[in-house]
Amino acid sequence: MPGIWETHMNFSLRSRSFFKTLAVVLALALPAALAISSADARVGGGMSSGSRGSRTYSAPPSTTTAPGSASQFNRTYTQPGAGMNSAASAPARGGLFGRAGGFMGGLAAGFLGAGLLGMLFGGGLFGGLGGLSSILGLIIQIVLVVFVVRLAMSWWQRRHSPQAAYANADAGSGPQPNQRSALGGGLGGGLGSGLGGFGFGANANNAPLEIKPDDYEAFERLLGEIQAAWSNEDVAKLHTLATPEMVSYFEQDLAQNRARNVVNKVTNVKLLQGDLAEAWREGETDYATVALRFALTDKTLDRNSGTLVAGSEQPGEATEVWTFARRPNGGWELSAIQQTN
Numbered sequence: 001m002p003g004i005w006e007t008h009m010n011f012s013l014r015s016r017s018f019f020k021t022l023a024v025v026l027a028l029a030l031p032a033a034l035a036i037s038s039a040d041a042r043v044g045g046g047m048s049s050g051s052r053g054s055r056t057y058s059a060p061p062s063t064t065t066a067p068g069s070a071s072q073f074n075r076t077y078t079q080p081g082a083g084m085n086s087a088a089s090a091p092a093r094g095g096l097f098g099r100a101g102g103f104m105g106g107l108a109a110g111f112l113g114a115g116l117l118g119m120l121f122g123g124g125l126f127g128g129l130g131g132l133s134s135i136l137g138l139i140i141q142i143v144l145v146v147f148v149v150r151l152a153m154s155w156w157q158r159r160h161s162p163q164a165a166y167a168n169a170d171a172g173s174g175p176q177p178n179q180r181s182a183l184g185g186g187l188g189g190g191l192g193s194g195l196g197g198f199g200f201g202a203n204a205n206n207a208p209l210e211i212k213p214d215d216y217e218a219f220e221r222l223l224g225e226i227q228a229a230w231s232n233e234d235v236a237k238l239h240t241l242a243t244p245e246m247v248s249y250f251e252q253d254l255a256q257n258r259a260r261n262v263v264n265k266v267t268n269v270k271l272l273q274g275d276l277a278e279a280w281r282e283g284e285t286d287y288a289t290v291a292l293r294f295a296l297t298d299k300t301l302d303r304n305s306g307t308l309v310a311g312s313e314q315p316g317e318a319t320e321v322w323t324f325a326r327r328p329n330g331g332w333e334l335s336a337i338q339q340t341n
Contacts, residue, residue, distance in 0.1 A: 044320070044337040045253045048336075049249045050076060053282045053325070057072075075249055209279040225237075230254075264299075266297070272293045272317070273292075275291045286326040292321070298316060298318075
């Protein structure tokens with residue numbers, strides 16, 4: 001009998017220990033679950049949605065604001081390969097062993113050519129390289145030819161490549177392409193680093209695009225107006241601020257909120273920091289992808305009683321990568337939202 005009582009007591013102690021551990025885990029997990037629910041409630045649903053033209057399936061460059069990578073799209077109308085160049089856009093290997101006329105490639109071709117000539121004239125594969133002087137002479141000739149060809153190619157590219165434009169209007173002889181230049185000073189006042197951190201990034205696959213201070217102000221304005229229209233469930237207003245594709249996603253998310261009898265309110269939106277990842281033109285459409293870190297108050301309320309369901313009255317922060325598109329005779333529209341990793 002004592003053995004049975006001992007077993008029962010040990011089981012009870014283990015049970016109490018298990019339930020205590022479970023209670024601690026639930027206590028820690030509940031705030032995290034609420035935080036996740038709150039983060040998923042704001043405009044975009046905490047997912048990566050939309051399109052970036054031919055770069056939809058290419059990750060935007062990392063920036064100071066978003067040093068990590070942007071997640072791939074969960075929702076997009078763009079099909080893989082649509083409007084993209086495959087072999088034409090693949091970068092050619094350069095440098096010492098490059099396919100596009102690197103030194104070692106030309107040297108190997110020269111040796112092979114000399115060997116073939118030797119075979120044609122009866123001297124064997126390496127008959128044309130019988131002496132040391134012949135080898136040195138061949139190397140010198142190849143180096144001279146490669147040098148002249150590379151000079152000619154560089155001159156041709158400089159003559160026919162489009163002039164890069166930079167966000168800084170006073171750049172003068174500023175940075176070279178593919179190098180970001182900071183846009184001096186914050187925009188909108190009181191932003192601290194704010195939009196002063198924006199720069200320029202170019203991709204050789206598409207024509208580079210000049211981004212001006214007015215464009216940065218438009219990006220900041222759209223950030224606030226889109227959040228306000230989302231909170232008011234004003235679909236008509238969203239149609240003037242975002243592409244039809246993005247509005248279709250917003251309508252889906254708003255319908256889900258109505259089905260759950262809740263409404264998401266995003267207020268006190270303020271841009272804290274922003275960087276331009278890249279800007280380019282495809283046909284008649286301009287694109288600009290920017291990383292945005294902004295403050296906001298994100299809360300989800302019961303539609304009838306106004307009771308707080310998720311989120312918090314306290315302000316928080318979010319970092320996302322937004323892409324804007326602009327068509328001829330039109331303004332910038334939100335084309336995509338990507339979450340950061």
